Amino acid sequence: MQGGSRLWILAAYSSSTPAQLFNMTNKYFFLLGIYYLMLMQGCSPAYEEATHIFVGGNIYTVNPDQPIVEAIALKENQILFTGDAADVHGYMGPETKITELRGKTMTPGWIEGHGHFMGLGYSELNLDLSDTRSFGEIADLVKAAAEKTPKGEWIVGRGWHQSKWTESPGKEINGFPLHHEISRVSPDHPVFLYHASGHAGFANARAMEIAGLSPLGGEQMRDAMELEGGEIIRDENGNPTGVFNERAMGLISRHIPESSPEKDIQAFELAQEACFRNGITGFHDAGIGAATLELYRQMKSERKLKLRMYLMLAGGQKEWLEEWFLKGPEIDSLLTIRAIKLSCDGALGSRGAWLLEEYSDRPGHFGHETLPMSYVQKIAELSLQHGFQVCSHAIGDRANKEVLDRYQAALESLKGNIPDHRFRIEHAQHLHPEDIPRFAELGVLPAMQAIHLSSDRPWAIDRLGEKRIKEGAYMWQALLQTGVPVINGTDVPVEPINPLANFYASVTRKTLQGKPEEGYEAEQKMTREQALKSYTLDAAYGAFEENMKGSLEVGKVADLVVFDRNIMEIPEAEILQTKVVLTVLDGKIVYQQ
Known part of the structure; x- marks a missing residue:
């Protein structure tokens, strides 16, 4: 028996109740017995030998053709098999590590769809x-x-x-x-x-x-x-x-001294560890400058970068963007640069979000246009020509309308020869009702952070008033029903990186204290399946990476997360008590509770 398997048995026996031990032993030795029977008969595995097999839990694949499976087999950094436990034995070999999930829940690794890594x-x-x-x-x-x-x-x-x-x-x-x-x-x-x-x-x-x-x-x-x-x-x-x-x-x-290289590296390492603790295996970094990019490249060259990073270049540096337009995107499984972040208005909390009508709690004030809209259209046109995605920060309804207008003008300038652009609006927090269907019509993806509702909704009504809140704020289900995917995330460090709090917000529309009882504007709740997809496959789609990750399918990268509870079935309140117990990235364990 392989050393790793012997250690697993000892650990399992020492930490299990008699009932758990009985169930675990039956499942584990059923599979192991089949393998040894094959050896005694002089047979080799029927299929390619796996390096790691997971069985005995709830495995949600986010693959519509096979949404739930009993077992998954990995070959180094790729998924080799997903299916029934009885069918996985053919992938067992003398070096295969077997992990019994013991009723825990596995999903694809979660992707932070909009955050600020440093x-x-x-x-x-x-x-x-x-x-x-x-x-x-x-x-x-x-x-x-x-x-x-x-x-x-x-x-x-x-x-x-x-x-x-x-x-x-x-x-x-x-x-x-x-x-x-x-x-x-x-x-x-x-x-x-x-x-x-x-x-x-x-x-x-x-x-x-x-x-x-x-x-x-x-x-x-x-x-x-x-x-x-x-x-x-x-x-x-x-x-x-x-x-x-x-x-x-x-x-x-501008007067705050720049941080030291040593402190930057320390911050990088702390951020990566925080992601792994929370089951995050991919990160959309929403707006970086040249110095940060060089730090990431340094970490990659030193093999310290393990997280999959999708980078948005800060769009305010025109000369830098012109250099990138000349050389084109860089696409890599760990570090991809193909998006540009434009900041078009402010935040609702500071009354900087750009509104069509004045703030309810500050008459005469409409927020701020923080970037000329002519510049947004110009960058959108250049991005379409050079293969870049544009991701525009827009929170207020005026900002969202203006950005959609500029995207539309840029697309119309191509005279029908429209590429798979997947332009995004980051936050899309407050929309005019007439602009909701335009996302799907234009192929624009809303990257929304559900946790903002839990934090902001109790006071956001003071900024916008009841009518605007009910008709156009945090419109997740309305957007999903048009057929457009919604990309989820936390906007860390605006909110904590914890994706389970975000998942809870997505499916309850409550504060993290559980208020109100029925949730705010409950008709806009996501289902649990929609919420999981928004953090996995839809987030991967938002980075052109849905064929590589985001679901547990044969041939995709082995990015997985295991939770101690079944987040797809437990009562709502228990979601916030759920813990990550294992994070696997590229087939390697990067966090274990």
């Missing part, structure tokens, strides 16, 4: 504000960081969201507090705290002084107030409150 890594290194529930808590965390940070060094954090606070911060301007409390606890340190959405930031007095934007006002500061595509929130005297919205964030962030 942001995930740095969220584990910088000040984490995601659990704060008041402005006072934030001030306390900044004070604690200042006490252990050398004077003059920057304190950077992310994750605050004013609409999630349970206590009033005191005086507010446009829904945001003033900087004074943060400045009081950190007089010797410049501080910049990114909003959970990444579309706004909070600076203390020292940071504004370094940027030449005196919190007491002045001509230089007043000139900066007119920044196009962004906003400095000011008090009644015209002084900055500390909140910098959209493109105005650059006035502060």
Whole structure:
């Protein structure tokens, strides 16, 4: 008997109840007995020998022709067989490793359809504000960081969201507090705290002084107030409150020292480990620059990159994009570069999303167009000519309509000779009802993050009002019914990387506290099958990779995840208690609980 199999038996016996042991022993030795019977008869395996076989669990393939199977066999990094347990014995050989799932659930490896990989890594290194529930808590965390940070060094954090606070911060301007409390606890340190959405930031007095934007006002500061595509929130005297919205964030962030190569590598490794712990085997990185790309290439050359990365080039660097248009996409099973990310508006939480009608809770304000629409159309036309996909960030209904219009104009410029472009809109969070069918008509894919509903819906109604929420916000089922796939994800670090929380949001449309009882706009819920597909096969389709991964089919890469519960059948509340117990990427175990 193979050494690995002997170790497996010992481990299984030591951790099983008598009933589990009886069932496990019967299944395992049934298969093993068939194999030894073949050896005694002088037979060799009837088929190609597998390197690893999984049996004894619930295996959901996301293959419509064979949705559930009893066993799966791998040959190195590819799937060799899927089917009944009784048929897998022909793939057993003397070196085959056999894993009994013991009732656990296997699916294809999950794909983060829209996230920020280095942001995930740095969220584990910088000040984490995601659990704060008041402005006072934030001030306390900044004070604690200042006490252990050398004077003059920057304190950077992310994750605050004013609409999630349970206590009033005191005086507010446009829904945001003033900087004074943060400045009081950190007089010797410049501080910049990114909003959970990444579309706004909070600076203390020292940071504004370094940027030449005196919190007491002045001509230089007043000139900066007119920044196009962004906003400095000011008090009644015209002084900055500390909140910098959209493109105005650059006035502060450009002064934050660049990270060191050593710290970048540390963040990369932390992000990759976090993905594996959560069953993520693929990642769509939504907007990277040249330096980040070189880091990824370095990690690949040093064999440290194991995650499958699909990269979107940051679209604001025109000269860089022109270089890529000349050389064309790079397609690889680990590191693919064939998409361009365009940021066309802001976030709903910071009132930066670009709306057709004014904000319900800020009359006269419509959000921000953060990129000229003429530029969007030009990049779309060039991308069609050079084989690139365009992925445009659009949250508000005005931004979504404008991007769809520019995509349509670019496609019409081809005069019927339209390639398989799979242009995307990232977030597609709030749509005008007339624009919902246009996604399918134009072949545009919505990349939506279901977890945003759980986090945002309780306060989003204040921004949009009931009518706009019900007719056009988080319209998953309405889009699916048009025939267009929906790509799921978390937008990490805006939300935690945990895909099970996202799966729960997809099928319940509730907050993670289980409210409301029936879910928000329950008719837009995904089925569990739709939600699983949105995180696997549909996400693979969104990266032109559906023939390589996204489902458990013979010939596809061996990317798998095993959960301790059957997420397709358990009660809704148990989904959030489910754990990843095993992640397999390219046929190798990269995480084991």
